[in-house]
Amino acid sequence: GDSVTQMEGPVTLSEEAFLTINCTYTATGYPSLFWYVQYPGEGLQLLLKATKADDKGSNKGFEATYRKETTSFHLEKGSVQVSDSAVYFCALSDQGFQKLVFGTGTRLLVSP
């Protein structure tokens, strides 16, 4: 079945550092790909999405490109802030219905 693999955390960075969180997927069809963010004590919020190969999703300085050839959707940000500290989830949805398959999440800790 479909699956998502994320790098294990926590990822610890200093403010203004470059961020990469790796995400790879396995799917039989042509899924849409998502990054969700979860701040402490809150539910998940959509950060960005991409619906087809080579699409780039972007939001709040974060970017991710849908790479079909490497089945990847890595999350990047050029300069992280303390306020970016959260848990980030990569997810995919299948073609026929909006069932999401999540990765295990990567905790990001940014220090001043």
Place this chain on the structure above:
Amino acid sequence: NAGVTQTPKFQVLKTGQSMTLQCAQDMNHNSMYWYRQDPGMGLRLIYYSASEGTTDKGEVPNGYNVSRLNKREFSLRLESAAPSQTSVYFCASTVGEGHQPQHFGDGTRLSIL
């Protein structure tokens, strides 16, 4: 505009007690979901409802039941709570057509002693 509202936010139960978690959305979404979140395991789908009047099992349905009361509301019931059901439960909804994202509630933290 509230989005997805879950009640209660916190609950402590004793083993064997029953409990219903409530979820309501005000976005006129067709599809609704219940997930549980456990450390190191991400979110796992318990049950979902593709449209009003239908429900289907997800990845981890054992020990749970659901009711899609109407288009807005989707409840999750634990008939006889077990410590293994200690978790954070999230409800979500989406339009149900195309590749639209799911919108999540803030979660219910459930502890079973």
